Amino acid sequence: MGEKIGVGLIGCGAISKAHIQAIQELPDLNLIGVTDRDVSLAARIAESTNTKSYPNSIDLVSDPDINLVVLLTPPYYHEELISLCANHGKHILAEKPVGVDVNKIKTYVDLCKQKGTQLSVVSQHRFDPSALFLREKIDQQKLGKLITANCTVHWHRPKSYYDSWHRSKSLAGGGVLVVQAIHTIDLMLWYMGDVETVFGYTDRAVHTDIEVEDTAVACLKFKSGAHGMISATTGTYPGYPSQLDIFGSSGSISIVGDEVSFYSSRLDQENSITDGLKGETNLDHGNISVASLKAQYKDVLSAIRNQSTPVVTGDEAAKTFTILEAIYESSRAGKAIRL
Ligand SMILES: NC(=O)c1ccc[n+]([C@@H]2O[C@H](COP(=O)([O-])OP(=O)(O)OC[C@H]3O[C@@H](n4cnc5c(N)ncnc54)[C@H](O)[C@@H]3O)[C@@H](O)[C@H]2O)c1
Numbered sequence: 001m002g003e004k005i006g007v008g009l010i011g012c013g014a015i016s017k018a019h020i021q022a023i024q025e026l027p028d029l030n031l032i033g034v035t036d037r038d039v040s041l042a043a044r045i046a047e048s049t050n051t052k053s054y055p056n057s058i059d060l061v062s063d064p065d066i067n068l069v070v071l072l073t074p075p076y077y078h079e080e081l082i083s084l085c086a087n088h089g090k091h092i093l094a095e096k097p098v099g100v101d102v103n104k105i106k107t108y109v110d111l112c113k114q115k116g117t118q119l120s121v122v123s124q125h126r127f128d129p130s131a132l133f134l135r136e137k138i139d140q141q142k143l144g145k146l147i148t149a150n151c152t153v154h155w156h157r158p159k160s161y162y163d164s165w166h167r168s169k170s171l172a173g174g175g176v177l178v179v180q181a182i183h184t185i186d187l188m189l190w191y192m193g194d195v196e197t198v199f200g201y202t203d204r205a206v207h208t209d210i211e212v213e214d215t216a217v218a219c220l221k222f223k224s225g226a227h228g229m230i231s232a233t234t235g236t237y238p239g240y241p242s243q244l245d246i247f248g249s250s251g252s253i254s255i256v257g258d259e260v261s262f263y264s265s266r267l268d269q270e271n272s273i274t275d276g277l278k279g280e281t282n283l284d285h286g287n288i289s290v291a292s293l294k295a296q297y298k299d300v301l302s303a304i305r306n307q308s309t310p311v312v313t314g315d316e317a318a319k320t321f322t323i324l325e326a327i328y329e330s331s332r333a334g335k336a337i338r339l
Helices: 016-025 039-049 057-061 075-087 102-115 129-139 182-192 290-306 314-333
Strands: 005-010 029-035 068-071 091-094 119-121 146-154 195-203 215-222 227-233 243-248 251-256 259-265
Touching (some): 005 016, 005 057, 016 039, 016 290, 029 057, 057 075, 075 091, 075 102, 102 119, 119 290, 119 314, 129 182, 146 182, 182 227, 182 243, 182 314, 215 314
Parallel strands (some): 005 068, 146 227
Antiparallel strands (some): 195 215, 251 259
């Protein structure tokens, strides 16, 4: 075991609890301190975790004991904070979405490369046992040729959820696509590969007074020739677990919530699943799987120590964001967008 990696958190809101728990449970990480625009909140979190509270982000990134900075602010601030961290030689784990503007995101991804700092983006579902199971089956060609993928995220968010940065296009970068469905879309892209064309519609179906979309549907054509569909909303009641289905010429799989609910392959009949694999289901804002988050921290730690590539790189997060922006563009223009 190498020396512990010192960690600093910027942003002490809803998601910080899961991150703090993950960091505290990993013996190779040491939470050094936190900061938040709300200094009294940062002071409370620092006191409860027996760590330092910094008056601002500059002071936090200037602390030589901090090697990894975790960005937990609303997405708009991720971009300038990535730049601040990279310029101070700090490694970064940014919450999703990595930013709100794809061109700025690409600039900051390049800056991290120039400065030799690791940039990884939280996509904890890639580390769910169900997601790793599917990754293995696809890598082993058990599904055969991938034909179609369906990504459905039909969640419920009350009106009060949008009395915050979540309603603002400039702060959030978008609505249900970039804040909720991004996890399942990221998984779909991870399995299905590069996208050639998208056609999408976005709408404010229920939360009509917000700037961002609460509902989106899209069709995707992948470079492999496969097809995909996305259906996402925060307007439904009571809300369902998100679902990803991948259908191939030799096998098919469904992940519901964080659980494989169905898997069948004619090349792998002994491993069929028809009655579900144990997993967690997340419908509440901020209530995420700490086990999967810890697995992502371990991946980031290994990338820092071995100067290797983390599973979720800044480049990949930028690629996902490019596809989401293309869906917005398609909805505005009323035509398919070629990537
Ligand atoms: N991985 C997941 O499943 C998951 C789940 C929920 C949220 N998130 C992401 O986590 C991030 C934070 O979400 P949240 O729900 O915790 O938001 P939140 O509004 O509850 O908390 C954000 C915190 O950041 C602080 N802040 C705002 N601007 C700041 C700045 N410039 N400098 C320092 N502090 C600042 C605010 O005071 C607030 O305490 C978002 O990017 C969100 O998309 C990810």
